[in-house]
Amino acid sequence: MLTRTIYKKLRRLFFAxxxxxxxxxxxxxxxxxxxxxxLQDAFYMTTMIISTTGMNEVQKLSANGRLFVSFYVIFNLxxxxxxxxxxxxxxxxxxxxxxxxNYMSNRVANKMKDHTIVCGYGRNGAKxxxxxxxxxxxxxxxxxxxxxxxxAINLYENKKNIYILExxxxxxxxxxxxxxxxxxxxxxxxxxxxxxxxxxLTARELNPNIKIIAKAVRESxxxxxxxxGAHHVVVPEIMGGTHMASLVxxxxxxxxxxxxxxxxxxxxxxEELKVSEMKEEYKGKTIQKLDxxxxxxxxxxxxxxxxxxxxxxxxxxxxxxxGVAIVLGTENEIRxxxxxxxxx
Numbered sequence: 001m002l003t004r005t006i007y008k009k010l011r012r013l014f015f016a017x018x019x020x021x022x023x024x025x026x027x028x029x030x031x032x033x034x035x036x037x038x039l040q041d042a043f044y045m046t047t048m049i050i051s052t053t054g055m056n057e058v059q060k061l062s063a064n065g066r067l068f069v070s071f072y073v074i075f076n077l078x079x080x081x082x083x084x085x086x087x088x089x090x091x092x093x094x095x096x097x098x099x100x101x102n103y104m105s106n107r108v109a110n111k112m113k114d115h116t117i118v119c120g121y122g123r124n125g126a127k128x129x130x131x132x133x134x135x136x137x138x139x140x141x142x143x144x145x146x147x148x149x150x151x152a153i154n155l156y157e158n159k160k161n162i163y164i165l166e167x168x169x170x171x172x173x174x175x176x177x178x179x180x181x182x183x184x185x186x187x188x189x190x191x192x193x194x195x196x197x198x199x200x201l202t203a204r205e206l207n208p209n210i211k212i213i214a215k216a217v218r219e220s221x222x223x224x225x226x227x228x229g230a231h232h233v234v235v236p237e238i239m240g241g242t243h244m245a246s247l248v249x250x251x252x253x254x255x256x257x258x259x260x261x262x263x264x265x266x267x268x269x270x271e272e273l274k275v276s277e278m279k280e281e282y283k284g285k286t287i288q289k290l291d292x293x294x295x296x297x298x299x300x301x302x303x304x305x306x307x308x309x310x311x312x313x314x315x316x317x318x319x320x321x322x323g324v325a326i327v328l329g330t331e332n333e334i335r336x337x338x339x340x341x342x343x344x
Contacts (some may be wrong), residue, residue: 016086034065114184119169121148125189140178142169170198185211193221204229271334275323279343288315296337298329
């Protein structure tokens with residue numbers, strides 16, 4: 001099944017093919033009407049004229065038949081010329097290649113489930129994609145700007161479970177092509193607050209259960225985005241100013257937090273692991289018995305259960321279904337932790 005996006009890329013080619021088929025139908029009907037030909041003879045005359053082979057007529061044409069053929073030949077010269085120009089442009093300008101790549105990407109997207117959709121590949125969107133890729137998450141990128149789109153393709157074209165789609169993220173059909181009805185999260189980082197509100201409203205309508213994270217350019221847009229259905233709203237300007245002030249008031253804290261973002265000589269990382277995703281032999285045990293730090297080197301800095309977060313949990317804390325452990329460690333320590341305790 002062709003998506004709307006692929007159809008738009010092939011629209012001119014489909015139109016040219018439609019004209020070609022329509023010309024055949026008109027020719028067959030006209031020869032049957034003016035000359036009384038049967039279907040076989042009418043089709044023969046039509047194809048002979050369209051192909052300009054110049055073979056013999058079935059029978060001598062009437063005056064009306066010759067008049068029709070005169071205009072029909074001129075019309076088909078135009079149709080044939082248009083069809084050749086369109087086909088040539090698709091072949092030599094890469095139109096068919098782009099449509100095929102889009103089709104293959106759609107096949108991947110149709111298999112995606114519980115993935116993340118990133119709307120806009122600007123500065124914020126690129127950073128979001130970078131973190132999602134580093135965490136081995138499957139996600140889709142929606143971008144209409146050709147330059148930014150090419151940047152995303154250069155980075156992620158050959159990555160597994162990453163889907164890149166060209167178009168306006170505010171369009172319903174593009175969100176549907178990206179699998180919004182099956183997605184778990186959508187991140188809207190478009191440049192205009194109105195666009196982010198529109199994406200939020202559309203995503204909420206198409207998938208009531210989706211988690212929505214939106215960017216706000218102006219602080220006054222935050223309540224609008226929340227009313228539209230966003231779960232979290234981020235204002236980069238405010239965060240930037242707070243960060244700069246904190247470099248003065250709490251420089252060492254900011255340096256530590258920067259390490260969590262991959263800045264510095266020692267790269268630290270926060271990771272979460274749901275108890276439901278742990279191997280069965282580790283469920284229902286205390287932190288002390290699991291000896292997480294001794295086995296993997298990570299530190300459990302928080303534990304979330306039905307009552308909320310527990311920071312710096314005690315060694316007697318039990319890992320029960322529904323709980324989530326938040327751990328801190330280096331990249332190697334996190335990988336060791338995940339491979340040791342996770343069943344995935």
